[in-house]
Amino acid sequence: MDILAILKELFAGVIxxxxxxxxxxxxxxxxxxVLIYLAIKKDYEPALLLPIGFGAILANLPDAVVLGEDxxxxxLFNAGIANELFxxxxxxxxxxxxxxxxxxxxxxxxxxxxxxxxxIFATFLxxxxxxxxxxxxxxxxxxxxxxxxxxxGIIGAADGPTTLYVANHFKLVExxxxxxxxxxxxxxxxxxxxxxxxxxxxxxxxxxxxxNYNEERASKLALILFPIIVTAIAGIxxxxxxxxxxxxxxxxxxxxxxxxxxxxxxxxxxxxxxVTILLGITIGGTMVAENFLRLDTLLIMALGLFAFVFxxxxxVLFAKLLNLFRKEKxxxxxxxxxxxxxxxSARVIQKLAKxxxxxxxxxxxxxxxxxxGQLGSIVAGGMVITLVTxxxxxx
Amino acid sequence: xxxxxxxxxxxxEPVAEVVETAVxxxxxxxxxxxxxxLLTTAxxxxxxxxxxxxxxxxxxLMQKIGAKESSQQ
Numbered sequence: 001m002d003i004l005a006i007l008k009e010l011f012a013g014v015i016x017x018x019x020x021x022x023x024x025x026x027x028x029x030x031x032x033x034v035l036i037y038l039a040i041k042k043d044y045e046p047a048l049l050l051p052i053g054f055g056a057i058l059a060n061l062p063d064a065v066v067l068g069e070d071x072x073x074x075x076l077f078n079a080g081i082a083n084e085l086f087x088x089x090x091x092x093x094x095x096x097x098x099x100x101x102x103x104x105x106x107x108x109x110x111x112x113x114x115x116x117x118x119x120i121f122a123t124f125l126x127x128x129x130x131x132x133x134x135x136x137x138x139x140x141x142x143x144x145x146x147x148x149x150x151x152x153g154i155i156g157a158a159d160g161p162t163t164l165y166v167a168n169h170f171k172l173v174e175x176x177x178x179x180x181x182x183x184x185x186x187x188x189x190x191x192x193x194x195x196x197x198x199x200x201x202x203x204x205x206x207x208x209x210x211x212n213y214n215e216e217r218a219s220k221l222a223l224i225l226f227p228i229i230v231t232a233i234a235g236i237x238x239x240x241x242x243x244x245x246x247x248x249x250x251x252x253x254x255x256x257x258x259x260x261x262x263x264x265x266x267x268x269x270x271x272x273x274x275v276t277i278l279l280g281i282t283i284g285g286t287m288v289a290e291n292f293l294r295l296d297t298l299l300i301m302a303l304g305l306f307a308f309v310f311x312x313x314x315x316v317l318f319a320k321l322l323n324l325f326r327k328e329k330x331x332x333x334x335x336x337x338x339x340x341x342x343x344x345s346a347r348v349i350q351k352l353a354k355x356x357x358x359x360x361x362x363x364x365x366x367x368x369x370x371x372x373g374q375l376g377s378i379v380a381g382g383m384v385i386t387l388v389t390x391x392x393x394x395x
Numbered sequence: 396x397x398x399x400x401x402x403x404x405x406x407x408e409p410v411a412e413v414v415e416t417a418v419x420x421x422x423x424x425x426x427x428x429x430x431x432x433l434l435t436t437a438x439x440x441x442x443x444x445x446x447x448x449x450x451x452x453x454x455x456l457m458q459k460i461g462a463k464e465s466s467q468q
Binding site for chain 2: 103104107108110111113114117118120121122124125128129142145146149218219221222225226229230233234237238372375376379380383384387388390391392393
């Protein structure tokens with residue numbers, strides 16, 4: 001009898017696999033496997049998808065020791081996501097990687113960074129309608145609907161750290177897994193999602209438009225002043241965006257000041273890589289079957305895709321609108337780079353331009369729109385937090 | 396007398412503040428859900444365009460200063 005009890009205790013994990021929970025665990029293993037496959041075989045943002053996939057496997061092991069009180073994924077979650085530290089550290093690294101020079105040479109591209117946030121707000125509105133219908137449990141809970149709609153909308157910015165920041169600010173711990181997985185997987189699927197949307201909204205002639213670019217680099221003083229002024233403006237007008245804008249611009253200032261080359265390289269490489277590893281595996285750790293295998297996940301994934309598509313469309317349509325009034329036409333594909341997936345989106349746009357005309361070079365304009373998108377998505381995140389908090393009378 | 400007036404003002408001020416905040420919160424929080432959404436959308440987009448327009452103006456100003464400096468040199 002005792003031996004049986006000991007065996008039962010010893011093989012509790014194996015026994016649990018032949019139950020409903022076991023099937024859920026297997027389903028999560030398959031999902032994690034798909035993420036790892038996409039990372040290794042398809043090379044879609046492997047630095048993110050692989051740790052997320054592996055984290056999901058760890059989190060769904062029977063008994064999930066890694067998620068216990070002292071489990072390392074739980075510790076990492078509390079240390080880096082629950083207090084918004086990882087998104088902020090990531091932004092220091094991203095800031096150190098960004099060269100604002102092309103934008104400083106052609107500042108008109110900055111408006112694409114604003115136009116491409118259209119999808120965030122469109123999705124926010126659609127979510128307000130759909131959430132109570134698809135998830136009847138939320139009906140009547142306006143507070144939850146507004147908070148959830150905000151976090152879902154931000155997925156469209158293709159900006160993982162900002163999405164995490166907003167979701168965390170609104171204390172959506174229960175929804176963190178699908179929201180972050182949607183944000184990061186769509187970010188990595190930019191080469192798959194954006195081209196069909198762009199092609200559907202533009203003609204071949206429009207995609208072949210060439211744009212002039214001034215090769216001259218922006219002055220050093222401008223490059224140093226820009227991050228400082230941007231932080232001040234954003235911090236004064238949208239204080240909620242200050243942590244993200246501040247860290248992004250701090251990283252950029254380290255890069256541009258010219259006297260901190262070692263720190264700049266550390267921020268671009270060691271810091272960004274370390275935090276990416278920890279962030280990825282921690283997000284994967286939130287993908288516990290009972291929180292993930294739900295209708296909410298499907299809704300969040302679907303609305304996240306909608307947001308992403310509408311952000312891309314917003315940028316393209318805005319460029320087409322500007323072309324009605326401009327003598328020197330803009331290639332409308334550049335507008336699609338106004339999302340925040342830097343620098344992938346800009347590369348995708350350049351690739352599309354080359355497909356139509358092998359001698360068309362619009363990479364620098366796309367990069368300008370892309371870095372503007374980075375700024376735009378942070379400001380949009382800050383605006384959403386501020387406004388929704390006001391509508392709720394506090395969070 | 397002065398002390399009494401000061402004490403009176405001190406005790407009144409915070410109350411007035413609380414009442415004002417409560418009224419503001421009520422006005423917004425009592426709106427229908429979709430109106431809240433529309434307001435957030437309109438103000439949000441406006442805010443994003445406003446902030447990025449300010450960035451644009453800043454860059455333009457920096458470009459002008461840079462051009463002036465180089466022509467002086």
